[in-house]
Amino acid sequence: MQPSRPQHQQIDTLIYARWIIPVIPAGRVYEDCALAVDGGRIAALLPAAEASSRYSAAEEVHLGQHALIPGLVNTHTHAAMSLLRGFADDRPLMEWLQQHIWPTEQKWVEPGFVADGSRLAIAEMLRSGTTTFSDQYFFPESTAEVAREAGIRAQIAFPVIDFPTPWSRDGEDAVQKGLALRDDYRSHERIDVVFAPHAPYTVGDATLEKIAVYAAEAQVPVQMHLHETTGEVERALAESGERPTERLARLGLLTPQTLCVHMTATSDRDIELLQESGAHVAHCPRSNLKLASGFCPAAQLLDSGINVALGTDGAASNNSLDLLAEANTAALLAKAVSGRAEALPAQQALAMATINGARALGIDHVIGSLEPGKSADLAAVDLGGLEQQPLHDPVSQLVYTGNGHNVSDVWVSGRPLMRRRELLSLNETDVILRTRYWRDRIAGEIR
Template identity: 40%
Template sequence: MSDQPLTEGERPKADLLLFGGLVVTMNPHWEVIEDGAVAVHKGEILDLGPSRELLARYEAGETMDASGAIVMPGLVNAHTHAATSLFRGFADDKPLKQWLEGYIWPAEKTFVNQERVRWGTLLAIAEMIRGGTTIFLDMYFFEDVVAESARKSSMRVVLGEALFEMAGPSHRPFPDALAFNRHLLETYRLDPLISVSVQPHSTYTVSPDNLLRAKDLADEFGAVFGLHASETAEEVAGVRQKTGHSPAQLLAHLGLLDDRVLLFHGVHLNQTEIAVLAETRAGVVHCPEANLKLGSGVAPLPALLEAGVRVAMGTDGPASNNDLNLWGEMQMASKIHRGVSGNPNAVTAREVLAMATRVGADLIGMGDQLGSLEIGKRADMILIGLDKPHLVPMYDVYSHLAYAVGRSDVDTVVIGGRPVMRDRQMLTVNEDEVIAHVREIGGEIKHWLDAR
């Protein structure tokens, strides 16, 4: 609300008033406002309602005509490695173990430094904004550079330095990487755009002792704790051989599961493990395209939802997917499980949309601030123009969003009340500059690949 008391006849101020749109709030009541408006002040949603009422009620600093467009919350990408955009398509068609050990990890050791993480992250941010993603949970190296890149782009991010025991590109042994993560947690504690999580890579690359240390750090700051878990059958067998437990069982055994824990992938989970996740309120980030492309399998999404496990949507890194397109993930999630189960209602349009918005925000620890358009939440919104052959007529907006809308249909993106893309013009990322730098880096990587 306005900082100054209003004198009679004076209208409260809104920095931005968006009007005339079909406002799909994604709130728990699935409210949709036709010819709706959203008033934004100081980066937050001040009011929502019919355009006529809000236009009369507020004095707007700036207005945005959303006629003919859907207005909805920005999408939440709950698992990615943004800067691996540099490695997109460089070693496809291989199983995960060979892909990681033969290509990704050696290439990362050779090429990943702060400068390259900067350009790779900026490239990924541009791709995400263009596709309507307004926050991403990132696990990579040099996450301070990821923070700078996000801030420069007015993009929202949840950082997490990739915590490994083997030497990585940032050459930080585990205790140093953990200390660096602590530094990130302290530095960005009150940042409006940047949040910090704790992300050990997995149960097969980090020992139980170090997993416990990492969780202690997360708990000290009330931060989200995320890791790859049960992505492939081979991984599950390996961890079982080493520890006597599957990855999910090991996490339960160590007492690490609670409502601030995220398992990335969760492809190979049995009913007992699913019940434990439901009981502990730990979440799963579903990344169906990466799982399919790497031949890892199909996660038991219907069983997870049935058991009441909270599931978010993630793209995984663009080197394994090969894009950062949550619309594609939603389509895949809604369809693959029907094909596998033979049940045409195995996962509904509303369920996948909730995963990519409200539930995703909840799982990354920001359910009170993001994921739906509600008064008091941060103003992260996207506009999807409907005047297109593949989007008329429209009988059910959720059907359109889940099955017909694609990332190039996102016209305008607002993060924290600030437009970052307007009518497909990028406003905070200099794409030409980023693309030129990434082409140059790509040339060096190609040279290395050719010599292998």
């Protein structure tokens, strides 16, 4: 009697790739390997020959000239503002906000606007490899619903502002609406709802103290625009004698659950407070550059042990939601700001776009690296094009020559959301038609 052959383990998907870049362990690149995915999670990362002998998959994907990486994590954006892309370019931040963006939002922003703008943003993010995003905008219930339908992972950061907005009467109204939305998604596997006091200059101490209590009791993350410009810091010092970071620390809002967005005007004292508190930073270099808001000292922050992740900000001020482009800009800008060519190397830039982002959102146990047991949130980037040749280092090519147009396939929780550049959970034609509808309405009003 001949010995029986060992049976193959049945799994959902085997993805063979020329390179697999797990991010953890740092600096590793696996060649000619495969990722086994089952039940929405990563089962194993192993050599291709071993994978074919161990597993029998319902679906096999062969990526002969691709790098397979963790899905990118966009830690700060305003998705619905995609409908205002190119609307009021080339203006400084406060003029842009006060004279153009805020008046337009007051007139046009409603649930349908937010849903259609979010749909456009999510389509763009998926097509450029982003599988998780944190969003801060009005009518967050609309963004949450579109994210749920599209299959992307989302942190919905509901905006809290002490004056009337299209969504809320004041800070208290925003907090209560946001808490109700959080209850609606409490058990959802892909969508979380968190606090987002807008900025130090739009939210008073009483509201911030209330948020600090809620966040501490329920262990809920908090996201806030902070030190976006030198002018913001100077005004705070003139009015109260406190830097915005000092004010948040005094109010109990600078904690390991806090994500500080921008941090362009940063002193040694600010860095000390970030170190002591364990707070995170969302670096949005392209938006900061376009609005001339200043330079976040990302390399210095990272060297100080502070977790720095990447965000695109909204498409109205970027004007792209391409996180690979953001990683490229972050790496180049860090070298210019620090005066050191070795500052923020490619591996670190990729980490900022993946595991650092997951840490900043408090979900690094779920996503951010290709480790067994984590959710299979993945992006495949085609490195076979002329522009990527010759290929000496795939991570270098991803950061310094790659962009979102090279992303071919995307998965979230093992579910394919884009295959060979075709979106599977969103109708691209419908997204474009809805976008043109809003362009024509807004343009007609302007004329």
